[in-house]
Amino acid sequence: MTDHLRSLPPLLEADGLTKYYGPVAACEEVNLALQSGEIHGILGENGAGKSTLMRMIFGLVEPDRGVLRMEGEVVGVTDPPTAVRMGIGMVHQHYSLVDALTVWENIALGESGTLDPDRTRARIRRISWSYGLSVDPDATVRDLSAGIRQRVEILKCLGRRPRIILLDEPTSALTPAESKFLFNVLLTGVRTQGWAVALVSHNLDEILRATDRITVMRHGRVVEQFLTAQARVPALAEAMVGRPVPLRTVTASFEEDEAARRLLETDHLDQELADPPPVPEEPSPPVLEIKNARSTTPDGRKQLDNLSLTVGEGEIVGVAGVEGNGQTALADLLAGLLRLEDGKVLVEGRTAPSGVAGAMTGAGIAVIPADRHRVGVVLGMSVAENLMLGDLPGMRNRGFLRREAIRQYALSLIDEYGIQTPGPDTDLGDLSGGNQQRTVIARALSSSPRVLVAHQPSRGLDVGAIEYVGDKIRAAAQNGIAILLLSTDLREILSLSDRVLVLHRGRVVGEMTKEEFDLERLGLLMGGTEDRRQDDR
């Protein structure tokens, strides 16, 4: 960064932005300066006010106090269209795409002028090619995985040629390689086009890797600001959480290093292996067995292609793979939401019919889904009603609900799993993401399952909650539950699994035990044996 740039007023400046929800300050006197040519990391735990700040800048939330300045001039951003006109783009944490439309239709949506499908498609191909975010313009959004939807969202934002880009947890659904691409895209845009980027995250790694400057928020306030070059992991973690954090959970691997370092390094892996999760002494007969499972999407793509796997008692089997290679279908299958065309699922040797309501749950399979809003929790029902799903038969008496039993059941789970809620009757939608996830975990484990399927269990969670989820999964394995861990986060897979399977295009293409972990090979398998070096450029 040169001196003459620094002397200019910031491209965008938030001055004293404050937003209250009832008596609670979501943001209080927040100052933030986004400089042209800089990536500004905004770090904080869930509920720290990061998203609210972004939403105020983008005109989605009206601040109670405070002003925005662009290049020194006070501006009023009253709604998102105004923000877009002023050159502000935002990539949301939860996607704002229309499921029934195709990718190009979604991207064309909200643009002015006449609709030209061919030109839009061509433009999408160009943008996605130049940014390395490949996506089929004619795919229907409904059929896309969370990771691909995120790409579409990012393309939609970039297609409007913004000068200021706000990214709210952009990488929570991306693979490591995709994240790296995104950061390269941002870096190029920042250096060559003078973008000002605000990158919201609770991931220390990526904040340190990708940003020039860091603002740490806690409880709706800015607690500290750092120049990334001078920032250190322990200081950042402490500023974020407000207390010293054991390093293992903040990804011990990360120390100051050159910007282009690899995401995962062997020393990090060694460190995780030095602290192994408890494992059963010898392999036991499989608790969960999937034999030759096949399924196809309505539009004819293979979701599961002759997939077979087993999970033993107390074993944690990690399923690695790039998002969109059948993980969601596998999780849906085990949640009883997907009917197989061929193959079967066995729990302790007994066949559980696929796609039949309650059959998988009845067979003893509990699922922590990746998209908890789709299949995990019921928004609009109370915490207690959500929790009681773990034991429906126990909650009725002659067809009537046992209201006191439901309440006691909920209270004990709220206590046991540390769910922060005003009470069991609170609408689940009013809880924070981390506490909704705790509710999902509480329900899954309280049903005393034989098999626990955890699909991206720590997506979108903060440091403390990730630690918590890992502990719960290890404890469940110790109790003899067979665990199938589906994740695109290799760090999560490697730190928890006894055995790793690699999923590619709906089939298991490789397997390695804990002793055989080999990142190079894992990477090759995830890419479908293609050399992924070209991706790294």
Add this chain to the structure above:
Amino acid sequence: MSVPHPPSTRANPRTAPSLELPLMYAVSVGFALVLSAWLVAVTGHAWSSVGQALLDGSVLAPGRWGNTLTVSTPILIVALGMVVGVKAGFFNIGQEGQLLMGALAMALVGTKLTGSGPVLLITGLSLGLISGGLYAGIPALMRFRRGVPEVISSLLLVFVAFQVIGYAITTDWFLRDPDPNRPSLAVTSAALPDSIRLPVINLWGNQFGVGFILALLLAGLVALVMGRTMFGFKLRLLGASSPVAQQAGVSIARTGTVALFLSGAAAGLAGAIMLASGASGARLTAGFSNEIGWQGLLVALLARNRPLLCVPMALLFAALRTGGGFLAAAGVDRTVVDVVQALLVLALLVPPAVQYLQDRRRGPAWSDTGETP
């Protein structure tokens, strides 16, 4: 086990719109009344006399409130069925047709079968309920076998029902009244024998059918079942999230069919009750349903699917109907009453809609990780 509580996690109880909503209702209803008064004045009447006529016709004049209760009965029952369907996530909007099917079953029982009055009455009501339910079962079948949206199929089946009734009352072997000396020139079915009538309650010079009591009991029953039983919970679960419901063992097709059947059965029962209460001279006519089905649907909408709130809403609609009858006597065009009624419905719909939009604008609570309520 150590449970690290994230220090910043907190729940966000939605700020209760304790005063906001009633105020919105007051403003929008007030606005609708002013607009109605203006409309009445423009069409050359005194709005005070119109209001008086409405009140007289629905409540004040001798015998009128009993009449209002009778009229409210089928509206309320239809609305309760709608509530059950909507809570389970299915929008059956074919009540007008299902009501006709219920009335058709009652008419067949009453004119074709012989037996003691009470037995025939109960048989007719039961068959009315079942045929309404089965008629709503057609959309259910189409929905769960072939993925046809039940909103569209149930609506279109209303027009089929009109044709069926038209055929029935014009066909000799079916229901056409064979009596050449019948009082009306219009083609109708034969009248239900006098022995097949719901008992009438006499109270302070007002008469209303026992069906009203039944409808009230039904409202309580629906509230109880939806709120307090496992069956009701499963219906609500299905409506709130079908994947979670399926995972928990609630079959979408089976439970959804039950929900649609129940919503149609209510409409069928309403139709049977109407006929057995002597509506249209206890004869099935071409316009027999008389928009009761649509109004029940609106009542459920206005009551925002709360079974007990359906009671006052149904009474309000019935009052507008019975009051409207007096307006004609006051020389006011019947269409003015329809417009006034539509304005009131809109006024009652505005506050919940505004609130919904506000919530959406703020973003639902889960639109990010708990930072905005």
